[in-house]
Amino acid sequence: MDTLTASQSLIWFQPELALVATIVAVFLVDLVVAGRAWREIPAAVVSALGLALVAVLSWQQWSAGTQSIFQGMAAVDPFAVFFKLLIAAATLSALIFLFRSNEMIGDASGEAYALVLVMALCGMLLASANNLLMVYLALEGVSIASYVLAGYSRRNPRASEAALKYVIYGGVASGVMLFGLSYLYGVTGTLDLTLMRERLSSLASASTGPATAFNGVLLVAAAFVIVGIGYKVAAVPFHMWCPDVYEGAPTPIAALFSVVPKAAGLAVLIRFFYVGLSYGTSGGEFIAIQSLPWVALFGIVAAATMTVGNFAACWQTNLKRLLAYSSIAHVGYALMGFVVLGESGLSALLYYLAIYAVMNLGAFFCVVAVRNATGSEDLDGVRGLGTRDPLTAAAFTVFLLSLVGLPPFAGFVGKYFLFAAVLERAGAWYDALVVVAAVNTAVSLFFYAKILKAMYLTKAVDPLPIRVPGGQLLAVLVFAAITLVLGFWAPGISRVKGAADGALVFVGYGYRDAQVASLADCPGRDRNP
Amino acid sequence: MVPIGHYLVLAGTLFAIGAAGVVSRRNAIVALMSIEIMLNAAILAFLAFARLHGDLRGHAMAFFVMAVAAAEAAVGLAIVVAVFRRRATVNLDELRELKG
Numbered sequence: 001m002d003t004l005t006a007s008q009s010l011i012w013f014q015p016e017l018a019l020v021a022t023i024v025a026v027f028l029v030d031l032v033v034a035g036r037a038w039r040e041i042p043a044a045v046v047s048a049l050g051l052a053l054v055a056v057l058s059w060q061q062w063s064a065g066t067q068s069i070f071q072g073m074a075a076v077d078p079f080a081v082f083f084k085l086l087i088a089a090a091t092l093s094a095l096i097f098l099f100r101s102n103e104m105i106g107d108a109s110g111e112a113y114a115l116v117l118v119m120a121l122c123g124m125l126l127a128s129a130n131n132l133l134m135v136y137l138a139l140e141g142v143s144i145a146s147y148v149l150a151g152y153s154r155r156n157p158r159a160s161e162a163a164l165k166y167v168i169y170g171g172v173a174s175g176v177m178l179f180g181l182s183y184l185y186g187v188t189g190t191l192d193l194t195l196m197r198e199r200l201s202s203l204a205s206a207s208t209g210p211a212t213a214f215n216g217v218l219l220v221a222a223a224f225v226i227v228g229i230g231y232k233v234a235a236v237p238f239h240m241w242c243p244d245v246y247e248g249a250p251t252p253i254a255a256l257f258s259v260v261p262k263a264a265g266l267a268v269l270i271r272f273f274y275v276g277l278s279y280g281t282s283g284g285e286f287i288a289i290q291s292l293p294w295v296a297l298f299g300i301v302a303a304a305t306m307t308v309g310n311f312a313a314c315w316q317t318n319l320k321r322l323l324a325y326s327s328i329a330h331v332g333y334a335l336m337g338f339v340v341l342g343e344s345g346l347s348a349l350l351y352y353l354a355i356y357a358v359m360n361l362g363a364f365f366c367v368v369a370v371r372n373a374t375g376s377e378d379l380d381g382v383r384g385l386g387t388r389d390p391l392t393a394a395a396f397t398v399f400l401l402s403l404v405g406l407p408p409f410a411g412f413v414g415k416y417f418l419f420a421a422v423l424e425r426a427g428a429w430y431d432a433l434v435v436v437a438a439v440n441t442a443v444s445l446f447f448y449a450k451i452l453k454a455m456y457l458t459k460a461v462d463p464l465p466i467r468v469p470g471g472q473l474l475a476v477l478v479f480a481a482i483t484l485v486l487g488f489w490a491p492g493i494s495r496v497k498g499a500a501d502g503a504l505v506f507v508g509y510g511y512r513d514a515q516v517a518s519l520a521d522c523p524g525r526d527r528n529p
Numbered sequence: 530m531v532p533i534g535h536y537l538v539l540a541g542t543l544f545a546i547g548a549a550g551v552v553s554r555r556n557a558i559v560a561l562m563s564i565e566i567m568l569n570a571a572i573l574a575f576l577a578f579a580r581l582h583g584d585l586r587g588h589a590m591a592f593f594v595m596a597v598a599a600a601e602a603a604v605g606l607a608i609v610v611a612v613f614r615r616r617a618t619v620n621l622d623e624l625r626e627l628k629g
Contacts (some may be wrong), residue, residue: 133590140597147604157615161624164612167605168560168621172551174601175567178594179544182571186578191586244627 009069012076015057015084019121022050023114030110043110044099047117051092058084058124066507068130072192075130075271075507082350082503083127083267090259090357091120094252096475097368103153103250112152116256119145123264130275130507132181132191135268139177139232142261143170150249150257162248169231169241177228183221187214193276194508197289200277204290215290222294225272226301232265235335236304239328243312246324251371254320255364258327259357266334266353270346273338275506284343299339299433306332306440313447317379319367322447323360326403329444330356333418336433340421343504348417350500355414355486359402362479366396369476373466382451384460392468393455395480400448402483405441410486413493415441536577543570557612557619561605568598 004012026043033039058081066077074080094116098104104112122141129135147170151163185191188199203214231238246254273294278286288295309329316322334356337349369392370385371377385393402409419437422430468476486492543566550563572591579587613619 133586133593136590137593137597140601144597144600144604147601147608151608151611154611158626160608160611160615161626163608164557164621164624165627167601167608168551168557168564171561171564171601171605172548172567175544175547175564175571178568178571179540179574182540182574182578185575185587185590186581189578189582189584191590247627 003068003072004070006070009067012061012067012069013074015054015061015088016121016124018050018057019054019117019124022046022054023117023121025050026110026114026117030114033110040100040109043113044095047113048092048095050117051088051095051120055085055088055092058088066505068194068507072194073131073134074125074128076128077507078503078505079267079271080124080128082499083263084124086263086354086357087120087123087127087260090263090361091116091256093361093365093475093479094256096471097252097255097365098250099471100469101250101252101368102372103156103252112149112253115145115149115152116253119149119256119260123260126264127267127271129268130193130271132185132193132196135272136174136178136181138264139228139268140174142232142264143174146170146245146257146261149253150245152253153250156248158248159250160248162245166241166245169238173228173231173238176224180221180224180228183217183224187217187221193272196276197279200289201279215292218290219292219294222273222277222292223297226294226297229265229269229272230301233262233269233331234328235301235331236308236328239305239308242328243316243321243324246320246327247318251320251364251368251377254324255361255368258323258360258364262327262331263353263357266331266338266349270338270349271506274346275508278341286341288341295339295341296429298335299429302332302335302339303433303436304332305329305335306437310440310443310447314443316447319370319377319379319382319451320364322379322451323363323367326444326447327360329440330360330403332440333415333437336418336422336437339433340425340430342421342425343501344424345418345421346504347497347500348414348421350503351417351497352414354496354500355402355410355483358479358486359399359409359411359483362395362476362483363399363403365472365476365479366392366399369468369472370466373468374462379450379454380461383454383458384463385454386456387465388460388463389466389468391473392476395476396455397452398480398483400451402487404445404448406445408484408487410483412487417497533577533581536573540570540574540577543567543573555621557609557621558606560621561602561609564605565598565602568594 025046029042029046033042061076061081062078068075119142122138126138126142129138147163147167150166151159153159188196190196190199227238234242274286278288280286306329309325309332313322313325316325334349334352337345367377370381374381402411405411405415419434422434547563547567547570551560554560572594575587575590609619
């Protein structure tokens with residue numbers, strides 16, 4: 001496989017370089033205007049322009065094929081580009097709500113923008129990491145930036161507590177994952193994911209005798225890695241930090257936490273397990289190396305994640321906490337696509353992730369708008385919102401119904417693709433998984449409807465109309481329009497689905513035509529057994 | 530030369546000590562120290578395997594892990610200070626404002 005050296009790679013690294021330059025610029029600009037009343041404006045403008053540039057540069061990589069850059073450390077392939085665009089778009093829209101958020105007043109705000117950008121940068125690196133060192137560094141980069149952001153509003157004692165819990169859970173998870181990575185390195189002698197798969201398969205075929213010890217080490221290593229990444233995407237049983245952190249963090253930051261780290265975590269999960277630990281076949285299905293049962297592990301994790309998330313959400317009265325549990329549940333749905341071990345499942349997962357990003361950010365943004373106007377983030381805060389601010393209430397309704405998965409909203413189409421992908425696979429376990437998901441969907445209607453009831457059927461504590469700033473209202477309405485249009489407008493749906501299908505091209509993969517040529521460089525290794 | 534098994538047993542023991550420390554000790558600073566022990570156990574395992582394979586990438590990994598661990602400790606301790614200023618305690622059991 002052709003891997004580019006450092007100097008050749010730079011041209012493929014433009015989006016990340018642009019983001020690094022933006023981060024430095026935000027810090028410098030913030031220093032120059034320190035102490036002024038309008039100091040937030042330059043930082044916000046520079047961040048937004050930088051992110052827009054990053055999105056454009058990433059977009060140009062979409063059709064540029066695949067490259068393995070920095071001697072195999074990172075991959076530039078449509079899969080990575082899909083996630084880069086998702087992360088850039090999510091961060092850009094969150095900036096609108098971070099700007100002049102009254103949860104951040106009094107704290108140095110330029111730093112907040114820079115930290116958000118650092119999180120986005122490390123998320124992008126995580127999505128393109130093709131080497132265990134990069135996986136670890138990018139994961140820690142996302143984590144450390146999130147620790148600081150979680151405790152950002154220093155005057156709020158709950159924020160510091162949330163940040164402390166986050167650090168301790170996160171430290172344990174990364175330590176466990178690192179230990180698992182060391183065993184993978186020990187077994188294979190390489191940190192490169194593509195090489196790792198080749199070495200594992202040749203080791204597996206060489207050890208014709210008792211392969212139990214070899215399998216045992218691999219399974220322990222894979223389980224340890226699942227701890228590390230499962231914590232990042234808040235999959236049960238590594239989800240305990242999630243509600244606390246969302247409640248303690250400033251609301252726009254919590255909105256970002258529900259998308260950027262989760263998307264990046266799912267990206268690295270897919271790359272690690274599909275590129276590192278399984279083969280692709282020409283039929284678009286994958287086979288796990290040594291028939292390791294990690295797929296079964298993920299099936300259990302997915303079912304547990306959606307069940308715990310949905311049932312715990314039923315008792316919540318704090319909107320951020322409720323949405324935190326709802327985001328846990330949605331990761332559970334998305335993981336169903338991971339369990340399928342086929343391209344249809346992965347494509348459904350990516351589609352769902354894109355839809356989830358829109359509807360979940362939208363729901364969080366409605367909470368931000370309500371919180372800024374009323375100072376409350378409880379269920380009581382949205383009481384009577386239907387009369388106090390009909391537009392925001394209508395948008396919130398669209399997001400909530402879409403999160404349930406009701407037609408004609410985008411969430412329904414996303415769930416449809418996921419369920420269909422799982423049902424395509426024959427087997428009682430797959431059917432059981434779909435039944436669990438369907439029951440969960442019904443349960444989730446209960447707590448989403450609780451918010452709807454508060455908005456439309458109860459009297460407001462304070463009946464005065466509230467005013468949401470124009471820019472924020474516009475953003476919420478645009479998100480609601482996307483959620484609505486992607487629920488029934490077939491050309492739009494097929495376009496997004498086409499992007500999700502097209503994103504399933506990985507560096508170092510043997511079965512795609514584009515990749516066949518590079519196979520010739522690796523003699524003696526059979527990639528398609 | 531010390532056989533690899535010795536290193537791996539030591540790394541496994543250190544990892545277990547670290548994990549037990551996080552789970553059983555309630556002081557936030559001790560918990561952070563236990564996490565460091567877990568990371569060091571992983572570093573030791575990486576170095577032992579690097580020696581076994583005669584490969585330098587494991588050594589490179591060790592350096593990066595040390596740097597990241599330092600960054601994480603800095604952020605972690607800063608957060609402990611922030612918590613202590615507000616609540617005058619760093620006992621994890623007494624920090625129970627967030628629940629539900």
